[in-house]
Amino acid sequence: MSAASHCDGCPVAVLPVHGHPRLVGLVGPPNSGKSTLFNRLTGLRQKVANYPGVTVEERRGRARLDGDTEVVLIDLPGVYSLTPRSEDERVTRDVLAGEMAGQQKPDAILLILDSTNLKRHLVLAAPVLALGLPTLVVLNMADELEARGGSVDPAALAEQLGAPVALVSAAKGEGIQTVYDFLNGAVGVPRAMDLPTLADIPKCRQWAVRVGDQAGYAAPAPPIWTRRLDAVFLHPVAGPLIFLAVVVAVFQMIFSAARPLMDLVDAGVRASGAWVGALLPAGALRSLVVEGVWGGVGSVLVFLPQILILFLFIGLLEDSGYLARAALIADRTMRKAGLQGKSFLPLLSAYACAVPAVLASRTIENKRDRIATILIAPFMTCSARLPVYTLIIAAFIPERPLLGPFLGTRAAAMLGLYVLGFLAAFGTARLLKSSVLKSDGSPFLLEMPPYRRPTLRQIALRMYDRAKIFLRRAGTVILGVAIVLWVLAHLPLSAGQMPEIANSVAGTLGRALEPLVRPLGFDWRIAIGLVTSLAAREVIVGTLGTLYGMDAGSGTAGLQAALRHDLTPGGAVALLVFFAFAMQCLSTVAVVRRETGGWRWPAIQFAYMSLLAYSGAFVANRVVTAFLG
């Protein structure tokens, strides 16, 4: 596995050198280990963006070569063919053909194929080699091929394909040097071969089988461990039980295990805020920095531990191969909502926070299912709703046993809000999937990869990547929102003094909004809270505290009493319903815009959820008021 096997008579050419670093495209079918190789070559030198106007993610990275040179790698979406049938395939084809707007045509290609599935994956080689770009055919998972008793002769395959072939294990780093050798310069331009045309799939297939045979390809034995594990994980009885246990374990971790870490972040934010505050003179600047910036960004930052733990689990589930089994088991249930098995993981994540849920929806290849999943995820009861629910429930619902010691009225109310969010998500999914996002009829297809041992490196890279996206949101959108909200709450100055919040722009805005929210049973204070909680839902608790003149030290008991004084029971229930339905979270709006490639979906989502929240709260207020007189 040292040097790439070149073909005799292949012309050897040096990669063209432009003014900018050379661009090498990584192409391969899903589950070929393409991203593993990309991560192996680039490490932390990666940048993730979206292709303009589409939901496809663009991953670029730099690989360091000999003598301080660099090459830019672009990890193209995994495709089974270059027929532009899906968005992924269209992007891959356009980039490779140099037809993607704003994209330079790649100078060379790394074609990554799973050596344990060579005959199927070789089908992709024909259209890729036909592009005529310098190409290295990377046969990945060489370790697994060998372990399962398969073999292939890279030199013979190179001869058949007219392009160099490297046998590597990207996960273990074996044979990677040959890839570097290719990137370093000397490469064979594919020799003109008689390649089958795309449209004729059976002919492509025959070609792939013939090429494989002539390269002495011996398919590996079936993966025994995968069969054994499937006997357990897909067992008719044990399978669903294990699935439930996994769901409960993930829940436990994101709520219980994340809690101390979240408290730690919270304490860190407070302590550093106080420290910075002490350095500044008392007045507007200190208030802006401590309350506006530190408070605003901190309220979002506390979710970071939860998000990291969530992505640790997602990484373990995905890289081990269990996620495909879980999606299989969940498919039947998800189908009732018009969705599919792969939607379950993002929706589970949404119980922690909608932002990672939206990011986790990337595992869904079907675009309509993916958008539907993104649109309903914010209905799931995320952890930012809990402080709001807790405050209102504690203030208005007396604790009485309902089912003996097992269930009290307050717990039942909390449970009811979870159910309410779930029902809204379910109903919305049904609505979307029977109208604008109706399935295009493309069949549900789920590849079952063999079980593999997840590597720490891969999982750590993903956690880093997702944390970066999240922090960038907190650092830009939320920072901006926090500053704007602070300005609204502290201006205009009167006689050089900051006004009471009631007389501020936010206060004026709250009073202006009061007629609008009056039918919901809210007064101007709640209206201000609804505005400030756009940054993050739980911010309303702090805002109400400020409005009622509560010190942080006096706890929530005083706030509860004040709320009981100003809010009718109808208004309180309406507020709970409003928070269950409303998209009071600009981080989510920002991440949905990013993931759907434009403002259209987040705008529709925000309008829909706001409307539902308003009408839901209106009805709740009327019904409760009618009952209680």
Add this chain to the structure above:
Amino acid sequence: MPASAAAAAVSTLADLVPGQSGVLTLLDLPDGDAQRLMELGFLPGSVIVAARSAPGGDPRVYRVEGTEFALRRDTARHIHVEGSSIGRAAEEGR
């Protein structure tokens, strides 16, 4: 039902019992979907083995040339197969 009648009754992937295999004859699906499945190895002439499934039997995993794909029943019943065998495949299939 005699064994021969049971074998003859097998006509689509959805009719295969776990461990049973069939030779694909026809993909009765829209062109795009049929092409997608063919790219994955569901080609006329390929041997497909039915494997495990989600509880309730839907979706089911099908094995083709060493790779496994799960299909829903409403797709599987449009993929026609013939010549089922419950020999070696049955032992491997579980």
